[in-house]
Amino acid sequence: xxxxxxxxxxxxxxxxxxxxxxxxxxxxxxxxxIVNQALVEIEEEKKKETLKKRRDLTGIEFLDRVAFGIxxxxxxxxxxxxxxxxxxxxGLTHSIINALQLFLxxxxxxxxxxxxxxxxxxxxFLAILVFLLMAYFALIESYAGILLTLIFYSLLIxxxxxxxxxxxxxxxxxxxxGVVLRNIALVGVxxxxxxxxxxxWFLDHYMLSASLDINxxxxxxxxxxxxxxxxxxxxxxxxxxxxxxxNVKDVQDNVSGRLREKMKQAFQFFSNIKSxxxxxxLFFGSALTFIVSLLINSYLGxxxxxxxxxxxxxxxxxxxxxxxxxxxxSLIGPWVVRKNAATIGKLPLLIFGSLLTAIxxxxxxxxxxxxxxxxxxxxxxxxxxxxxxxLGLTFMDIIRSETRRIYFSSIKMLxxxxxxxxxxxxxYVAFEFxxxxxxxGLAIIQVGIVFxxxxxxxxxxxxxxxxx
Amino acid sequence: xxxKGISPLLATVFLIAFAVSLAVVVVNISAIEVKPVDTNKxxxxxxxxxxxxxxxxxxxxxxxxxxxxNVSENEAYLNYVLKNEGxxxxxxxxxxxxxxxxxxxxxFDLEEKWAPQTLLDKRNDGIExxxxxxxxxxxxxxxxxxxxxxxxxxxxxxxxxxxEPLECP
Numbered sequence: 001x002x003x004x005x006x007x008x009x010x011x012x013x014x015x016x017x018x019x020x021x022x023x024x025x026x027x028x029x030x031x032x033x034i035v036n037q038a039l040v041e042i043e044e045e046k047k048k049e050t051l052k053k054r055r056d057l058t059g060i061e062f063l064d065r066v067a068f069g070i071x072x073x074x075x076x077x078x079x080x081x082x083x084x085x086x087x088x089x090x091g092l093t094h095s096i097i098n099a100l101q102l103f104l105x106x107x108x109x110x111x112x113x114x115x116x117x118x119x120x121x122x123x124x125f126l127a128i129l130v131f132l133l134m135a136y137f138a139l140i141e142s143y144a145g146i147l148l149t150l151i152f153y154s155l156l157i158x159x160x161x162x163x164x165x166x167x168x169x170x171x172x173x174x175x176x177x178g179v180v181l182r183n184i185a186l187v188g189v190x191x192x193x194x195x196x197x198x199x200x201w202f203l204d205h206y207m208l209s210a211s212l213d214i215n216x217x218x219x220x221x222x223x224x225x226x227x228x229x230x231x232x233x234x235x236x237x238x239x240x241x242x243x244x245x246x247n248v249k250d251v252q253d254n255v256s257g258r259l260r261e262k263m264k265q266a267f268q269f270f271s272n273i274k275s276x277x278x279x280x281x282l283f284f285g286s287a288l289t290f291i292v293s294l295l296i297n298s299y300l301g302x303x304x305x306x307x308x309x310x311x312x313x314x315x316x317x318x319x320x321x322x323x324x325x326x327x328x329x330s331l332i333g334p335w336v337v338r339k340n341a342a343t344i345g346k347l348p349l350l351i352f353g354s355l356l357t358a359i360x361x362x363x364x365x366x367x368x369x370x371x372x373x374x375x376x377x378x379x380x381x382x383x384x385x386x387x388x389x390x391l392g393l394t395f396m397d398i399i400r401s402e403t404r405r406i407y408f409s410s411i412k413m414l415x416x417x418x419x420x421x422x423x424x425x426x427x428y429v430a431f432e433f434x435x436x437x438x439x440x441g442l443a444i445i446q447v448g449i450v451f452x453x454x455x456x457x458x459x460x461x462x463x464x465x466x467x468x
Numbered sequence: 469x470x471x472k473g474i475s476p477l478l479a480t481v482f483l484i485a486f487a488v489s490l491a492v493v494v495v496n497i498s499a500i501e502v503k504p505v506d507t508n509k510x511x512x513x514x515x516x517x518x519x520x521x522x523x524x525x526x527x528x529x530x531x532x533x534x535x536x537x538n539v540s541e542n543e544a545y546l547n548y549v550l551k552n553e554g555x556x557x558x559x560x561x562x563x564x565x566x567x568x569x570x571x572x573x574x575x576f577d578l579e580e581k582w583a584p585q586t587l588l589d590k591r592n593d594g595i596e597x598x599x600x601x602x603x604x605x606x607x608x609x610x611x612x613x614x615x616x617x618x619x620x621x622x623x624x625x626x627x628x629x630x631x632e633p634l635e636c637p
Contacts, residue, residue: 344483345476352483359491372497379490455480462477 014039053172056241058180060168063238065188068157069195071131071231074301074319075203076150079224081302085143087435091427093147094298097154099420104155106262106412108162119249120167121242123159128235130156135228139219170248189331193324199227200320204313266410278398278457279407285453286391287415289357292442292450293384294419295426296361300326300377303435308370322374326381333385341393347461350390351454356383358446361439518616519623523554526628527587534608535636536597547594547636550610550628551587558582560613562622563595568603575622577613591636607631 014035021031077090130153137145172181180187206223214221273279301319308318337349360380363372395404430438527533527549534548546565552558560577574595582588597605611627613620 344479348476348480348483351480352487355484355487356490359487359494362491363494366495368495368497372494375497376494379494383487458476458480462475 050172050176054176054178054181056244057168057172058178060238060241061181061184061188062191063234063241065191066195066198067131067231067234067238069192069197070199070202070234071134071227072196072199072301072320072323073150073154074323075199075224075227075316076134076146077298077301078305078316078319079138080143080146080150081305082224083138083141083143083146085147086431087299087302088427088431089143089147090302091295091298091430092424093150094294095420095423095427097151098294098423099416100151100155101158102412102416102419104158106266106409106416109262109409109412120160120163121239121246123156123163124235124239124242127153127156127160128232128239131228131232131235135225135232136217138222138225138228139216141219141222167245167248171245186331189327193320193327196320196323197317200314200316200318202227203316262409263413265406266413269406269410270414278460281453281457282391282394282398283411285354285450285457286387287418288445288450289354289384289387290415291419291422291426292357292361292445294423295430295438295442296364296380298423298427299430299435299438300364303364303439304373307367308373318370322377325374325377329378329382330385333382333387334389336382336386337389337393341390346390346393346397347454347458350387350394351451351458353383353385353387353390354446354450354454356380357387358443358451359383361442361446364439365436365443367436515621515623515625518614518619518621519626521555522558522612522614522623522626523552524558524610524612524626524628525551525553526630527551530637531634532630533591533636534610534630534633536605536633537594537636542598542600544597544599545594546597546605546608546633547592548590548610549587550590552582552584552612554612554626555584556614556616557584558588558612559615559620561588562611562613564607564609564611565595565597565602565605566607567597567599567601567605570602572602575613605633608633 017035017038018028018031021034022028026034080090080093081087130149134146134149134153137149174182203223206226216225273283300322304319304322305315308315313321333353337346341349356379358380360376360383363376363380366372395407399407426438426442429441529549534546534550536544536546538544546563558578559581560575562573562575564573565571578588607629608631609627609629611622611624613622615621
């Protein structure tokens with residue numbers, strides 16, 4: 001039997017295995033039986049192997065999302081705020097993170113040295129160390145340390161999130177994935193939401209009580225430090241599972257390796273944009289919406305924490321609920337655009353999305369309470385997700401595929417500096433005039449600049465009788 | 469297959485009207501606002517509940533036994549003997565001492581639970597006190613710490629205070 005299994009595995013041919021068995025003195029009937037039994041066993045082994053891989057990958061996804069959920073960036077902002085960071089520093093940190101992410105994405109697309117260094121395993125391991133460092137800074141209540149570490153953390157997670165999904169595909173093919181892994185986009189949002197809520201519950205429960213009366217390294221252990229330590233531990237368990245597959249190498253993407261050339265191409269493209277009014281409108285409209293969303297994300301958690309701590313479920317759980325709503329509504333946008341783009345049109349949907357985006361900062365400015373903010377978050381994030389999807393489709397209609405490729409490759413290089421400067425200005429407004437004024441300003445940008453820009457584009461296209 | 473979409477301009481006008489009406493709903497929804505947080509429910513038991521039946525008192529051994537014992541010209545120990553007069557175990561203490569020049573507070577957990585109707589004898593194991601730094605002792609406050617439903621509470625409303633303690637015998 002073992003011989004048959006070994007031969008079938010080695011030569012992958014049942015007929016040859018039968019002959020081998022016949023040569024060894026087995027009758028034709030016996031050989032047939034042995035081969036059939038060996039085939040059944042091989043099939044069972046394969047099934048077991050698939051199940052094991054499925055279980056491991058599901059475990060990794062679950063643990064990762066719970067870890068990132070309980071230590072959500074919105075909570076990190078709140079911790080920094082509680083430990084003394086002002087709004088400018090929080091906003092500036094996020095500006096730097098976003099600008100760096102844009103710049104690095106461009107660099108990574110065209111130069112692969114850095115990308116090869118940060119494999120999914122290595123980036124997760126470094127993220128664990130960064131979490132521990134964050135736990136230490138939370139323990140000594142250093143907001144500067146937390147914000148500085150947040151920059152590294154965001155970049156490492158960026159590396160991990162771009163590399164791990166490709167590696168997991170090599171470990172287990174799509175057709176062998178179970179229901180959970182096949183629908184990980186949706187299930188993942190639910191798991192992350194669970195993590196965020198658990199984190200919120202823990203913080204609401206222990207932030208004000210004296211029950212964590214434990215001294216660590218001469219400092220009293222506080223809930224934020226404990227949250228980071230727990231997240232690091234969960235990620236460590238997930239890393240240990242991933243280590244089983246260290247022989248499966250990360251996918252090496254095709255990169256051009258012509259970074260300088262691509263940078264030149266990006267700036268050249270920007271000077272050419274000026275001659276195409278439609279492209280210019282879409283460029284400015286999308287860039288402004290991106291910066292508005294970025295500033296809202298930077299301050300949403302802190303704002304809810306400060307304004308709604310005495311209402312709803314509790315200070316941190318309110319943030320958890322609103323963050324969950326944001327996560328879920330961001331999934332609905334592409335579906336809405338896909339279903340309606342043909343009948344309603346892409347540009348009308350783009351305009352609709354940009355108007356919906358303005359509802360969130362406007363509702364935050366008016367501060368009408370928890371329900372109002374929750375609904376505004378649903379509509380605002382849905383709007384920004386509709387805008388994003390409709391924008392992609394509009395580009396497909398407006399520009400040729402070659403130009404489109406150059407556009408999407410260049411946009412990151414062109415945007416990182418304006419993102420850094422404009423969001424830093426937004427952070428200064430928040431610091432100097434308060435969050436309500438910033439939110440009012442953001443709503444005005446959406447309604448007063450982005451919306452008219454897109455509407456003007458619609459009029460231009462309607463005159464040309466081109467339906468987008 | 470000759471299906472035509474509606475005019476994009478008309479669709480946009482409808483969508484704008486829809487977005488504006490949604491915005492109106494959002495900003496007027498405060499009427500069904502959720503109630504304020506029930507602090508007892510979300511933050512666990514209240515201090516009142518946790519500190520019910522907690523009481524400490526001072527023991528008199530010749531003098532009220534919250535007293536200082538000099539070990540050098542400026543250094544002394546604040547020694548004390550207290551009695552748990554309540555019905556709950558006490559797990560720690562917060563001791564605040566106000567001197568003529570400045571004050572300090574020490575928090576510590578007891579090695580063993582301090583059971584009801586028993587003494588906490590710190591005649592030889594008091595708190596270090598620096599007369600040069602803090603000056604003459606004006607006031608001492610002892611706050612008991614208890615564990616209730618898994619949470620620790622300092623029962624500041626059940627503290628014991630003694631002004632101007634004497635020198636230990």
